[in-house]
Amino acid sequence: METSRKLIRKQSLEKLYNQLSATRKVYAPVIADDKQVEFKYNPGFAEVTFEHIRSTLSVKNIAFPKVENLFLYSNGKTESTITDIDLNKIPEVVLWGSHPCDNAAFDALRSIFEWDIKDEFFSKRMEKLVVIGLSCHLSDAYCFCTSVGLAPNSSKGSDILLSPLHNGDYQADILTEKGASIVNSFSELFESTSGEEVVLTTVKQKFDHEKVTSKLNGAFEHPFWVENSLRCIGCGACAYVCPTCACFDIQDETRGKNGKRYRSWDSCGFSMFTLHTSGHNPRNVQSARWRQRIMHKFSYMPDRNQSLGCVGCGRCSSGCPVDMNIAEQLEALQNI
Amino acid sequence: MSDFEPKVVAFVCNWCTYAGADLTGTSRIKYASNVKIIRFPCTGRIDFMLLLKAFANGADGIIVSGCHPNDCHYTSGNFHAKRRWIMFKELMDFMGVDMNRITFSWVSAAEGAKWADVVNTTVTRLREMGPYVSYRDLVNKSVEEEVKNE
């Protein structure tokens, strides 16, 4: 569809939010008691922040929840009965105020979950999702969207992208049918744009991701991995805060005669992630696991999924307890 | 609340309290049927995680009981258990888990009457306290967390 551009006044934005919030689930960022930025369902407009750089966790859980029940079962004397999850019960959700990097991440996730067979849970959740993104007028040293082909106002993954203007109003880019249908439902709140300049932050490019991808080809045995992963303690923080990490574990949980099979987030950084029953572990040291993380995002995914596995949000680095700074490492990698 | 009957799981050692409870039986002393006993070789064997699992699976109260100090069949298992329970109790208190729902006792193989008393006192107290709603809510809430659309 053809994209269009409108203007929405500050007061109208509040009305839009309130009206959306009154009729459906709206997932919007707030600043919590402990000063961390988190997304919540239907907070009051006054609570919603427009001034955040990044939320502690990404918003991938909207399409790929940290726990997803796959089916329920009940064990009888001789047979078990399985109850499927009713996907139609998945509600429509408006994701509000997520930044371009997080929104672009949905494309990266899609490249995995819809790579060959469509993951029906992911696809259904995506189908029910409308993304009203927000361009960035703030950034910090961890941001590197410009190094992975994105920008503070990339429209990828958004249905509507809001960009702040100097006077507090917002430019609204209507990017998809879903976006258009929202705008049409609330057309009185949108005005035509006068072409004012949007306020955007500048994010310095730190590396050339294509160069990284080509260097990685053949760098599997490079001493770089051991030297640069010594301080990695092997937790799963980077994977769990990452908007594109898609690894999951599948478990059965039985209590009495009833049980469920679910999937939950996992991390390739854990030492047990690749442990075989035999005791053999193909990635038996942390350097191998760190290499996997970078290889997967910058070599295997571009190769197999035609998508980069990184959107430059910087969460893995800002959330890392030992400052494993991915942008710094990628910058170094392009020169090995 | 008057007809509420608490579910109580008792974790007991084989040599003292289990035998003491046997003696309660042979002496035909009656006590509340709410309690169900799990036999362990020694209180030293009782993993604190099992107590949490009992609550998570719907127990309203727990009894942990073994040999009196110095009477351990294995000489020192109950002393180790004692230290473990001291730490566990302090941690639970700090986290706001209601320790009035757990009775810790020493019941010897000769104390059949004491066993009945421990059970009855615990059950009476739990009847007054009511079902352990806050813990059950925690578990149920966790189930809701899973199914909610994130």
Place this chain on the structure above:
Amino acid sequence: MNNLIARAKELLENKIVQVIVGYEAGPTGVARPAFITNPAKADLLIYDERCVQNLAVYLTKPEVRNLGKMAIVATLPVMRSIMMLISEQQIFADNIIVLGVSSDGSLLDIADIKVMQAYIEKSDLGNPVKDRALLVELNKLSKEERFAYWQKELSKCIKCYACRQACPLCYCTRCTVEVNQPQWIPVQSNTHGNMEWHILRAMHLAGRCISCGECGRACPVGIPCHLLTMQLADEVHNYFKVYAGTSEKMSSVLSTFEPNDKESFII
């Protein structure tokens, strides 16, 4: 700091150690662990108020150990961690050189384990002051309020296990959470399961926690989980009059007993 760099260079140049485990400044200005193997790079070492991570966690990491004999920049919590690791047979005193730093940043002369023990014994071994204040506040709350507090905090946990991985004493190669026969701790993250995990972790550190606070600092979602182990460190001292990590021969509170241990709740 200059003393530290000079000492590090000397150790590397004379091949007394193969690696210095210390701190360096990262590109965003935060201090982070550094593994210096080349004396020419010793200048990268820093030591200032930013250097808070407990480096002892690296003493048991296989790839760091593979580098050879190490010297480690050690604050009081690192020294206490080293004591614990020796007493639990994870490291040998002979394989480590301790570059002790005092709270004001000056380099200490820790010639051997005896000197280190003496230094630890004359230090304040209670919980850090700011955490003590938090503990006092929490202990003032009612039981129900504390339950609600921890529920709210633990609902945030994503089970990334940064708390475990950052802890120098969580050195098990297989953690209880990775046992699935039976599945002691649910794999998924939910408030109840998260609480079980944090109870388990605190109990496993009862009598072993040296109050460095690394678990809470490492948590990417800001759960003050270090208060759980610190509360128990306080209780260990209240009941048994000991602090963990004060001697290489110390045995853990939960693996020893005194017949006259006092409690008031067992009937």
Place this chain on the structure above:
Amino acid sequence: MARIGVFVCHCGENISATVDCGKVAETIGKLKHVAYSTDYKYMCSDPGQTIIKDAIKEHNLTGVVVSACSPRMHEPTFRKACAEGGLNPFLCEMANLREHCSWVHEKNDLTTEKAIDIVRSQVEKVKLNSALQPIKVPVTRTALVIGGGIAGIQSALDIANCGHKVVMVERSPSIGGHMSQLSETFPTLDCSQCILTPRMVEVAQHPNITLYTYAEIESVEGFIGNFKVKIRKKAKSLDEKICTGCGLCTTKCPQKKIPNEFEQGMGMRPAIYIPFPQAVPNRPVIDREHCTYYIKGKCKVCEIVCPTKAIRFDQPDEILELEIGAIVVSTGFDIKHADFFPEYGYGKYKDIIDGLQFERLASASGPTTGAILRPSDGQVPKNIVFIACAGSRDPAKGIAYCSKICCMYTAKHAMLYKHKVHEGKAHVFYMDIRSGGKNYDEFVRRAIEEDHVNYIRGRVSTIYERDGKLIVKGVDTLLGAQPVEIVADMVVLATAGIASSGAEELAQKLHVSYDSHKFFAEAHPKLKPVETNTAGIFLAGACQNPKDIPDTVSQASGAAVKVAALFSQSELTREPLVAAVNRSGPPMYSTCVGCFLCQSVCPYQAIEREDFKTRDGKIIKTVAKINEGLCQGCGTCVALCRSKSIDLQGYSNNQVYAEVVALLNEY
């Protein structure tokens, strides 16, 4: 796929009176994996056991739950039945429906529901049971007997006569114990030494017995069949091989004022001495604590007079290390002395003596050659008072138990006195007369009726001295608590029997439990009276509690049979309910991380280290390993292990977890 059989017992009406057994069997039968479920009147009966055995075959069962009485009662019965039915006995569990349900609850639906819950939890448990094989442990067929009194002598001779080697260790210079001090023995009044000394000699001469006197246990390590014992042979200061036992040294020793232990301090002995004439071995020792040479550095009279030059002043203690398969503890008892009793003057009145002292007075080989004479002036007492229960059965004195032997020996003492001092008067204050035993009550009646001993039922409140006489004040409760005052020449206290000195230290060395009075604890008060909680260590005689000679000898023979049974095969078979540290292939080898905190919780030193090495001998990993011979299966290490690398067979993590879940959930 598990196929569990459930067998619900009515126990006559013991269970079925309150529990609906049919409903239990029916409900459980609907559970997944339950292949067969039935109820029957008496499961433990032959037809009941046949039902189980047949069902195992017919339904190809992989596990059995017998829902009946306490497993402490019939677990062995049903495990045996399962084995006979072709099922590994450890695949059988019991649900306790009788002691823990039907006997303690009213008849109603809740009781039946509880019964169902209990059975279900055992069904869930048994699904996770493993077929275990008994553990085999090699046995060293040499017994150690600690203590050379009549208990030790009897055990040693019985074991030796079965053809096994015995090492006997006695801490004093001679074997014989308290029995060798006695004058006559009840109820036959035969001479104690006459019946004992031949046995003592037999011990010394028996080819299977090695005797170490003047020796003590230094340390005990290892476990049943495989103990490693260190014995300290205290220096006797002479060469036993050269010494002929002529005794010249003992007569020439200038230091002769040492209270004689054998005579209970009623006579003196020299510093180099043979404890008593019939001592075995009949060789002197030098008491270095009192010997002039060791105190002042000169004397050596004994060395000068010794015709064979056997004296060795510089002889050191010797430590022997022995491999032992089983241990009999027969360290005997002591008695309280008169100084324990403030009401009787704290032992300051010379003519108040204890029972053992009276034995020596009455003994033909004693300090008075058998004449009953007052210690103070050597006069024959005309009026003598015996006080039974001096200390015993007196909780206020910390001794709540009955010392058991005093009633009988007091009657004997009174009788011996009357036989020797025909005109004298003997009075006995007693609480009750406990004379159960063959010909025992007849013996007491004889004292009263034939020897006219004056038995007064009542306690003595105080004794004091007036004009060289002892004023004994008491009451006669049979005469309405009338005060009684007896002016006596001599008083004999039947003081309480107490644990032998050093019993506590020895118990700790042996890792066996002991009671609050420091008597050694038997494994079971009724059914295992000679065993201790430590496998391979047995009890004989008064080290367990005060007992008389016939009881002591019986128990000593009992202990000997236990040892002989253990030694009847070259290896021992043990129940496999022990802990195990997991093992896997390289590079992990085990999930154990080698912190060894489990070592300090193990009460049995059962946790060892195992190194995994490369081919050139470099240690890759050191992990814990359980010694199956030592582990008793308490499981304290299991609950402590953070990585869950240790598990306990029979009570595995999986099993107990399943039990908890099964008790609380719907199935």
